[in-house]
Amino acid sequence: MVNAMLLNAKLPNNLCREALLTTCDIHNRVLSKKLNISSYEVWNGRKPNLNYFKVWGYVAFYKVSDP
Numbered sequence: 001m002v003n004a005m006l007l008n009a010k011l012p013n014n015l016c017r018e019a020l021l022t023t024c025d026i027h028n029r030v031l032s033k034k035l036n037i038s039s040y041e042v043w044n045g046r047k048p049n050l051n052y053f054k055v056w057g058y059v060a061f062y063k064v065s066d067p
Helices: 002-009 013-029 039-044
Strands: none
Touching: 002 013, 013 039
16 A cells, blocks of 8 residues: 555655555554444544545546436
């Protein structure tokens, strides 16, 4: 996931540490299939705040075509 983030954003490899920290943060806040809650909720007893997540690199747009 770290390499994918760096390659997608076209960032240099010296930002590997920041990408790794971001990856760990994301994984801790993603729901677990087995428990159906995130690791953050298990550790802290409350839902995580996801408002501060930003897109790495650029914003993507999509278009919904008319049927």
